[in-house]
Amino acid sequence: MKRTIAAAVTTAALLVGTAPAALAYEPVNVVHTETVQAGPYRVVVGFSTWPVRAMQSLDFTFAPDGGLEGKSGYLTVVPAAAPDVAWDEPLARHPRKRDVWGLDIRAMPVAGDYTFGFHLEGPQGPGEGTLTGLEVLAQPGPPMGLSWALSTLPLIGLVAFLAIAWRRHRNRTATR
Template identity: 60%
Template sequence: MRKTILGLLGAAGLLLGLASPALAFEPVNVVHTEKVQAGPYDLTVGFSTWPVRAMQSLDFTFAPADGITSKTGTLTLVRGTKLVDDSPLARHPRKREVWGLDVFALPEPGTWTFKFAIDGPAGPATGELKDLQVMDQLGPPMGLSWAISTIPLFGLIALIVIAWRRTRTVV
């Protein structure tokens, strides 16, 4: 019994030991940039994957020419004319010197607009990255993906139907 407990503790320790120090998160690797002029602020929008595809997650960076110190702002994501997201510009968790979105996916293909509202020492200003083309998603159609992923649900329903029929007469 003692050996079993020691073995289990050893295995748990090994698992936890592997998990904590060996974590290696991908650095932010910008492969494409676009320029946005928001009043007095020159903004560089960086993409870790190019071209952008629907549902494919990537790192976006938003870097003012003179840094983000003393500046705040909001980012509004618009697909066509539909507002999809509206949030404050936050530092990228793995590239803290710029704003960004980490492992973020645009859900739908089409023409997107990123609207920036920035407030800083030179006053408030707005700017837009227009006509960002997001291509169709890779992989199987979503209907097929959902069909594969809900097999356990249909299995469970089948089990319930069998159990229902077998217990119907004695309830």
């Protein structure tokens, strides 16, 4: 028992101790930029992958001229193909690039043209601007129907097991 506990503690210590090395988070590499004028503020929108494809996640950066100091705001994202899934969210610092706002490892859900709206408040007052016509290409990989068919096999197996258990139990109790 003592040996088991010692082994468990050592394993946990090794896991925690080596976690920083294992967690080699990739830096944010911007490979393409667009510029948006939101009132008095110029915002450089960066993409870590270009072109953008549906469901394929990437880092987005939003860098206003003069830095983030004294500025805040929110972002609206509107996909032309599915305006009902449009959303807005506060402009938050990118977790791996804290000097700019951003979306970390985020995917656009559907293909088509997107509009990013920037609604800013800052030392020079409010400002609004949009990035229009951001083209998101079709998703890579197999069709979603095939992916779902593969991924629901455990669920089908589980339901089948429960159905068999039910039937066998009913038959057994009926014959007693």
